[in-house]
Amino acid sequence: MDQSALFTITYGVYVLTTEVDGKMNGCIINTLSQVTQEPMRVSITVLKENFTNELIEKSNKFSVSVVDKNGSLDTIAHFGYRSGRDVDKFKDMPYVLDELNNPVVEKDCIATLSCKVIKSIDLGTHNMFIAEVVNAKKINDEEPMTYANYRDLKSGKLDQNKEKQSDSKEKAKDVYQCSVCHYIYDGDINFEDLPDDYVCPICKKPKSAFFKVN
Amino acid sequence: MDQSALFTITYGVYVLTTEVDGKMNGCIINTLSQVTQEPMRVSITVLKENFTNELIEKSNKFSVSVVDKNGSLDTIAHFGYRSGRDVDKFKDMPYVLDELNNPVVEKDCIATLSCKVIKSIDLGTHNMFIAEVVNAKKINDEEPMTYANYRDLKSGKLDQNKEKQSDSKEKAKDVYQCSVCHYIYDGDINFEDLPDDYVCPICKKPKSAFFKVN
Numbered sequence: 001m002d003q004s005a006l007f008t009i010t011y012g013v014y015v016l017t018t019e020v021d022g023k024m025n026g027c028i029i030n031t032l033s034q035v036t037q038e039p040m041r042v043s044i045t046v047l048k049e050n051f052t053n054e055l056i057e058k059s060n061k062f063s064v065s066v067v068d069k070n071g072s073l074d075t076i077a078h079f080g081y082r083s084g085r086d087v088d089k090f091k092d093m094p095y096v097l098d099e100l101n102n103p104v105v106e107k108d109c110i111a112t113l114s115c116k117v118i119k120s121i122d123l124g125t126h127n128m129f130i131a132e133v134v135n136a137k138k139i140n141d142e143e144p145m146t147y148a149n150y151r152d153l154k155s156g157k158l159d160q161n162k163e164k165q166s167d168s169k170e171k172a173k174d175v176y177q178c179s180v181c182h183y184i185y186d187g188d189i190n191f192e193d194l195p196d197d198y199v200c201p202i203c204k205k206p207k208s209a210f211f212k213v214n
Numbered sequence: 215m216d217q218s219a220l221f222t223i224t225y226g227v228y229v230l231t232t233e234v235d236g237k238m239n240g241c242i243i244n245t246l247s248q249v250t251q252e253p254m255r256v257s258i259t260v261l262k263e264n265f266t267n268e269l270i271e272k273s274n275k276f277s278v279s280v281v282d283k284n285g286s287l288d289t290i291a292h293f294g295y296r297s298g299r300d301v302d303k304f305k306d307m308p309y310v311l312d313e314l315n316n317p318v319v320e321k322d323c324i325a326t327l328s329c330k331v332i333k334s335i336d337l338g339t340h341n342m343f344i345a346e347v348v349n350a351k352k353i354n355d356e357e358p359m360t361y362a363n364y365r366d367l368k369s370g371k372l373d374q375n376k377e378k379q380s381d382s383k384e385k386a387k388d389v390y391q392c393s394v395c396h397y398i399y400d401g402d403i404n405f406e407d408l409p410d411d412y413v414c415p416i417c418k419k420p421k422s423a424f425f426k427v428n
Contacts, residue, residue, distance in 0.1 A: 005325040005350035006248050008280045008358045009256075012224030033245045034220050035259045036339050037394050037417075042223075043257070043342070045249045066222045111219035121335065123344065125250050128257070130337065136219035144222045146360060180251050 003179070011147035013067040015079050015105045016044060016052055017095075020059035024095075024103045025084035027052040028076055030147045030182070032064055040133040042115060045126050047181065047203065051084040053127055060117040062131065063102035069143040071108030073153060079105075081186055081201060098135060110142045151177070154184045155213050175213040180205045184213070217393070225361035227281040229293050229319045230258060230266055231309075234273035238309075238317045239298035241266040242290055244361045244396070246278055254347040256329060259340050261395065261417065265298040267341055274331040276345065277316035283357040285322030287367060293319075295400055295415060312349060324356045365391070368398045369427050389427040394419045398427070 017026035031045040044064065046053040056062050067076060079089060095103035098114040106112065115131035155175040176191040177184045181203035185191045191210065198207045231240035245259040258278065260267040270276050281290065293303060309317035312328040320326065329345035365371075369389040390405040391398045395417035399405045405424065412421045 001350050002352050003350060005327060005352045006254070008325040009246055009248055010224060010226030010358050010360050031247045032223055033225070033247060033259065034223055035342060036337050038339065040220070041337065045247065111222040113219060123250050123255065125252065128249060136215050136217060138216050138219045144224050146224050
């Protein structure tokens with residue numbers, strides 16, 4: 001069994017948001033698929049530990065925004081690397097409300113979908129939500145960011161015009177990725193210098209679950 | 215509702231195969247996602263009308279091969295544009311059998327997964343299969359083909375080194391795609407010259423469901 005074969009599956013990068021009783025939150029996911037055309041339905045998969053998952057279980061609705069290939073990584077970092085249990089991610093992030101009252105993120109994104117959950121499937125560590133698309137909107141005609149683009153951007157392999165690389169030493173730093181949830185370490189300290197009890201902020205796996213990205 | 219927003223979702227291109235009672239078949243899908251890491255499970259979505267879907271409903275197992283970005287389009291055409299009800303797709307296609315007795319396609323592919331179905335979800339026009347990955351294999355280190363790459367290859371927008379373009383007039387021909395199942399018309403006759411009762415070979419939608427790809 002060569003687990004790296006699983007890394008050849010193609011994904012996009014999406015901002016997933018929801019709202020329940022006035023509480024809004026969002027996170028980054030890579031699994032979004034259209035599953036049927038008539039009716040227009042999509043599926044998403046979310047780690048159960050995510051606060052956004054907890055909220056969607058109550059709200060039964062969500063918005064997904066398709067991240068722009070040339071968008072800044074700031075929006076991904078804003079939603080991806082910390083929990084809405086600790087911070088209000090919408091305090092300093094522009095959004096518009098859709099007809100389901102989801103906070104829709106358009107910054108660094110090219111399209112948005114507003115979705116009503118019609119089925120939840122318990123997959124153990126994750127929930128899958130099958131949802132009807134009640135509205136779909138193109139923001140512009142840019143290309144979507146693939147998860148491979150994102151990995152390459154983070155590791156400096158992909159040169160993105162808009163990307164600011166003020167520190168060339170930073171660019172040369174080794175990049176480490178969690179083998180479980182694919183989170184890419186983004187801290188200021190070199191990964192090698194992190195304490196031994198460091199755990200992945202997303203899936204809580206130990207430092208040993210990380211591998212060096214070439 | 216702008217349906218084109220749905221076209222910004224990122225997919226890969228995969229050869230899906232199975233075997234039941236000695237009958238083998240395969241088709242092309244674009245929806246494959248890893249859904250959990252422990253246990254290692256994936257999801258696929260298959261049009262119910264597909265013969266491969268009918269076989270998987272009985273076999274409860276399948277293999278998926280990840281198509282190579284630089285692979286020839288022949289393998290996609292071989293599995294994608296006709297039904298196994300009419301032809302034996304494995305008559306002139308090399309394959310190896312995996313431990314589940316699935317015929318695994320390695321030609322023009324970079325990785326393969328052998329999977330046991332653990333849950334089937336009826337989505338109306340499609341079935342979703344959640345499956346445990348019992349084996350995973352890398353064939354080489356090439357990049358996967360994304361569905362966007364495939365569209366660009368078909369329309370001549372993406373120049374692929376290995377692609378053979380013996381007829382430059384062929385390359386300039388307008389490309390038409392089914393808005394429902396995303397099938398790209400591949401026939402020798404110009405799409406415009408097809409009879410009015412032409413239907414999509416995949417989803418059976420009428421000629422009017424096709425749009426011109428830029």
